[in-house]
Amino acid sequence: MCQMCAYPNLKIERSYSCFRRTQKRHEAKTKLLQTSNENKLRGEHLEIGRQKEKTLKKMGLGVPAxxxxxxxxxxxxxxxxxxxxxxxxxxxxxxxxxxxxxxxxxxxxxxxxxxxxxxxxxxxxxxxxxxxxxxxxxxxxxxxxxxxxxxxxxxxxxxxxxxxxxxxxxxxxxxxxxxxxxxxxxxxxxxxxxxxxxxxxxxxxxxxxxxxxxxxxxxxxxxxxxxxxxxxxxxxxxxxxxxxxxxxxxxxxxxxxxxxxxxxxxxxxxxxxxxxxxxxxxxxxxx
Amino acid sequence: MCQMCAYPNLKIERSYSCFRRTQKRHEAKTKLLQTSNENKLRGEHLEIGRQKEKTLKKMGLGVPAxxxxxxxxxxxxxxxxxxxxxxxxxxxxxxxxxxxxxxxxxxxxxxxxxxxxxxxxxxxxxxxxxxxxxxxxxxxxxxxxxxxxxxxxxxxxxxxxxxxxxxxxxxxxxxxxxxxxxxxxxxxxxxxxxxxxxxxxxxxxxxxxxxxxxxxxxxxxxxxxxxxxxxxxxxxxxxxxxxxxxxxxxxxxxxxxxxxxxxxxxxxxxxxxxxxxxxxxxxxxxx
Incomplete structure (x- = not known):
C-alpha cells in the first residue's frame, strides 16, 4: 500500500514530490481509478498528497529554515x-x-x-x-x-x-x-x-x-x-x-x-x- | 475534508484514536461509502488511520520514551x-x-x-x-x-x-x-x-x-x-x-x-x- 495515498498495491512513497514523480506509474498499476466515482476520488488522491506533504513539513518546525x-x-x-x-x-x-x-x-x-x-x-x-x-x-x-x-x-x-x-x-x-x-x-x-x-x-x-x-x-x-x-x-x-x-x-x-x-x-x-x-x-x- | 482519511465533508481529526472515536459520526455523515467498491475502500479507510498513526508516532524519534x-x-x-x-x-x-x-x-x-x-x-x-x-x-x-x-x-x-x-x-x-x-x-x-x-x-x-x-x-x-x-x-x-x-x-x-x-x-x-x-x-x- 502506498503510504501517501493508501491505495493498495502501490509502491510506498516517501514524499509528495516523490509521489508526483511516480504518479503516472501509480495510475498504470492501479485498477481502482476506473469507475466514475473513483475518478472523483482520483482528484482527492492528489489532495491526500498535499495534506501528507503538509504533515511531513510539520515534522520539523514547519517554518522555512x-x-x-x-x-x-x-x-x-x-x-x-x-x-x-x-x-x-x-x-x-x-x-x-x-x-x-x-x-x-x-x-x-x-x-x-x-x-x-x-x-x-x-x-x-x-x-x-x-x-x-x-x-x-x-x-x-x-x-x-x-x-x-x-x-x-x-x-x-x-x-x-x-x-x-x-x-x-x-x-x-x-x-x-x-x-x-x-x-x-x-x-x-x-x-x-x-x-x-x-x-x-x-x-x-x-x-x-x-x-x-x-x-x-x-x-x-x-x-x-x-x-x-x-x-x-x-x-x-x-x-x-x-x-x-x-x-x-x-x-x-x-x-x-x-x-x-x-x-x-x-x-x-x-x-x-x-x-x-x-x-x-x-x-x-x-x- | 478529514485529514486522516481524506474523505470530503468530514471533520478534521487529529489522530487515529480520535478518528476511531468519531468514526461512527463520519459514517453517518458521508454518502460516499455506499457502493460495494466503496465498502472495500471503507476497510482501507481504517488502514489509512493506522498508517497515519505510525507517521505521527515517528514525528518524534519513533521509539518508546x-x-x-x-x-x-x-x-x-x-x-x-x-x-x-x-x-x-x-x-x-x-x-x-x-x-x-x-x-x-x-x-x-x-x-x-x-x-x-x-x-x-x-x-x-x-x-x-x-x-x-x-x-x-x-x-x-x-x-x-x-x-x-x-x-x-x-x-x-x-x-x-x-x-x-x-x-x-x-x-x-x-x-x-x-x-x-x-x-x-x-x-x-x-x-x-x-x-x-x-x-x-x-x-x-x-x-x-x-x-x-x-x-x-x-x-x-x-x-x-x-x-x-x-x-x-x-x-x-x-x-x-x-x-x-x-x-x-x-x-x-x-x-x-x-x-x-x-x-x-x-x-x-x-x-x-x-x-x-x-x-x-x-x-x-x-x-
Whole structure:
C-alpha cells in the first residue's frame, strides 16, 4: 500500500514530490481509478498528497529554515571577528613556535571556534542553507565537517603544546574532559556518516532508518561542543582575571563574554535551521 | 475534508484514536461509502488511520520514551547524592546565616541542581514518564516547573547573599550572565504556559499551534540551564583549585567533574525522552 495515498498495491512513497514523480506509474498499476466515482476520488488522491506533504513539513518546525540560516551566517562572521580581535589585539597574537608560550595557546580558541563551532555549524545547515541538489549538499556537508574536525584536532594540539611547554597540567578540568569526549564523538560521527551515506553507503532501508539518528546524534554532539566552548571561554577568562590582572568589568572581559554569547546564539540558530524546512529538495526529515 | 482519511465533508481529526472515536459520526455523515467498491475502500479507510498513526508516532524519534525516563530518574538520584556529598562532606555544609560565608554559597549549587535542573527535567518528562491522563500530567508538569523555578530563584539569592556578605563582585562572569538569562526565560516560559495551556487557556487552534513552540523554547531554555550549570561547576572548582588549595586531580575535583558529567547525561536523557513516544495518550507531537 502506498503510504501517501493508501491505495493498495502501490509502491510506498516517501514524499509528495516523490509521489508526483511516480504518479503516472501509480495510475498504470492501479485498477481502482476506473469507475466514475473513483475518478472523483482520483482528484482527492492528489489532495491526500498535499495534506501528507503538509504533515511531513510539520515534522520539523514547519517554518522555512532560510531566515534562520541567514542569521546564523551573520553571527558566524561576528564571532570570527570577535575571537580574532580578542586573541590578536588583546592577547598578543598567534604563533605555533614562540618564547611567549601564551601565543601558542591563543591558536586554541581561534581554531576551535572557527573550526569545530563555525565550520561545523555551517556543515550542519548546508542542507537548509543552499538550494542545491542533495548529492552536492551531501558533499559540502561532509567536506565542511572534515575541515571542522581537522581544525579542531590542530586546535586541541595547540592547547597541549602550550601546557607541555609551560609546565601546566593537562586534562584536569571539565572543559578538557568534555573537549576530548566531543572531538572523539565528532570523529566517530563523521566516520559513521561517511561509511553509511557516502562510501560505500548502506542500503536504502538502512540509510533511511539511520538518518534520524545521524541527525539526532550530530545535534547532541554539536550542542556538547557549544557547551565545551562556553566552558573554555569562562575558564580562560577566570585564569586571566585571577592571575593576569584582567579587570572583571573591563573591555577584554566584556569582549570574551559577548563572544561566548554570540557563539551560543550562533549554535541556537544552527539548531533552529536544522529542525526547519529546507528551501529545495529535502530527502530527510530532521528528528 | 478529514485529514486522516481524506474523505470530503468530514471533520478534521487529529489522530487515529480520535478518528476511531468519531468514526461512527463520519459514517453517518458521508454518502460516499455506499457502493460495494466503496465498502472495500471503507476497510482501507481504517488502514489509512493506522498508517497515519505510525507517521505521527515517528514525528518524534519513533521509539518508546519510557526506558529513557528510567535512566533519567537514576541519573537524577546519582546527581543529588553527588552534589550533597560535595557540599556537605567536602565543603562543610549548608547555612542561610553563618559567619563562614562559604556555607551560604553552598546552598547555591545544591538548590540549582535539585531545583532548576532535576525538578525542571522531571517536569519536562512528566508527559513521557507517567501513564496518566493528559490533564493530570499537565498539572504535575506545571507544579514541578513552579517548584523548579522557586528553588532556582532562592538558589540564585544564596549566591548573591554570599557575594554581598563576602565582598565578592556580582554579575561579571559568563555563568552569572547566562544564569540570569536562563531564570528570566524560565519564568517567561512558565507564565506563557500557564496562561496558554492552563488558565484561562487559549483557543483549541491557538493551543495546537503554540505547543511545538512551547516544547522547542522549553528545550532550548533547559539546554541553556544545563550549560549554565556546567559553567558553574567549572567556575567554582577553578576558584577552589587556584585559591583554596584543592588538588587538580584530587577526590573533590573528580567528584565535581563527575557531578557535572552526570548532570549533562541526565539532561541528555531528558531531551531524548521528550522527543520519544509517550506510553499513554499523548496529545501533542514534540517539535
Amino acid at each position: 532560510l531566515p534562520f540560516t541567514f542569521v546564523a551566517h551573520l553571527l558566524a562572521v561576528a564571532a570570527i571577528v570577535m575571537v580574532l580581535l580578542w586573541n590578536i589585539h588583546f592577547r598578543g597574537g598567534l604563533a605555533w613556535e614562540a618564547t611567549n608560550k601564551n601565543l601558542i595557546f591563543n591558536i586554541h580558541p581561534v581554531l576551535m571556534l572557527i573550526g569545530l563551532i563555525i565550520m561545523g555549524g555551517e556543515a550542519i545547515i548546508t542542507y537548509k542553507a543552499l538550494p542545491l541538489k542533495k548529492e552536492i549538499k551531501k558533499l559540502i556537508h561532509l567536506i565542511l565537517h572534515a575541515i571542522a574536525l581537522v581544525l579542531g584536532i590542530v586546535g586541541i594540539c595547540a592547547a597541549f603544546k602550550n601546557h607541555n611547554e609551560s609546565g601546566i597540567a593537562n586534562m584536569y578540568s571539565l572543559h578538557s574532559w568534555l573537549g576530548i569526549g566531543v572531538i572523539s564523538l565528532y570523529g566517530i560521527q563523521w566516520i559513521f556518516g561517511f561509511v553509511m551515506f557516502f562510501y560505500p553507503g548502506g542500503s536504502e532501508t538502512l540509510r533511511s532508518q539511520s538518518i534520524p539518528w545521524h541527525v539526532l546524534f550530530g545535534l547532541i554532539v554539536y550542542v556538547l561542543a557549544l557547551g565545551t566552548a562556553s566552558l573554555g571561554f569562562l575558564e580562560k577568562l577566570t585564569f586571566l582575571e585571577s592571575s593576569a590582572g584582567v579587570a572583571k568589568y573591563g573591555s577584554e572581559a566584556l569582549l570574551v563574554n559577548f563572544t561566548a554569547i554570540v557563539t551560543i546564539l550562533f549554535g541556537t540558530f544552527v539548531v533552529l535551521s536544522s529542525i526547519s524546512s529546507a528551501p529545495g529538495e529535502d530527502d530527510y526529515s530532521p528528528i | 519510557l526506558p529513557f525516563t528510567f535512566v533519567a530518574h537514576l541519573l537524577a538520584v546519582a546527581a543529588i547524592v553527588m552534589v550533597l556529598l560535595w557540599n556537605i562532606h567536602f565543603r562543610g555544609g549548608l547555612a542561610w546565616e553563618a559567619t563562614n560565608k562559604n556555607l551560604i554559597f553552598n546552598i547555591h549549587p545544591v538548590l540549582m541542581l535539585i531545583g532548576l535542573i532535576i525538578m525542571g527535567g522531571e517536569a519536562i518528562i512528566t508527559y513521557k514518564a507517567l501513564p496518566l491522563k493528559k490533564e493530570i500530567k499537565k498539572l504535575i508538569h506545571l507544579i514541578l516547573h513552579a517548584i523548579a523555578l522557586v528553588l532556582g530563584i532562592v538558589g540564585i539569592c544564596a549566591a548573591f547573599k554570599n557575594h554581598n556578605e563576602s565582598g565578592i563582585a556580582n554579575m561579571y562572569s559568563l555563568h552569572s550572565w547566562l544564569g540570569i538569562g536562563v531564570i528570566s526565560l524560565y519564568g517567561i516560559q512558565w507564565i506563557f504556559g500557564f496562561v496558554m495551556f492552563f488558565y484561562p487557556g487559549g483557543s483549541e487552534t491557538l493551543r495546537s499551534q503554540s505547543i511545538p513552540w512551547h516544547v522547542l523554547f522549553g528545550l532550548i531554555v533547559y539546554v541553556l540551564a544545563l550549560g549554565t550549570a556546567s559553567l558553574g561547576f567549572l567556575e567554582k572548582l577553578t576558584f577552589l583549585e587556584s585559591s583554596a588549595g584543592v588538588a587538580k586531580y584530587g577526590s573533590e575535583a573528580l567528584l565535581v567533574n563527575f557531578t557535572a558529567i552526570v548532570t549533562i547525561l541526565f539532561g541528555t536523557f531528558v531531551v531524548l525522552s521528550s522527543i520519544s513516544s509517550a506510553p499513554g495518550e499523548d496529545d501533542y507531537s514534540p517539535i
